[in-house]
Amino acid sequence: MKTLKFRELQIVFEIKRIETGTHIDEVFLNIGITKATSYIWKMKYGGLVV
Secondary structure (H helix, E strand, O other): OOOOOOOHHHHHHHHHHHHOOOOHHHHHHHHOOOHHHHHHHHHHHOOOOO
């Protein structure tokens, strides 16, 4: 089974940073993900609250 690099709490926190106005490219550089990964995360974890 594949292990996750990020925990769900970290993913939700990063999505909230993007939604509150942090530039999306800045988040990508800090945590090392691609735009495709961020879209998947938004679909999967977008409605969760930290």
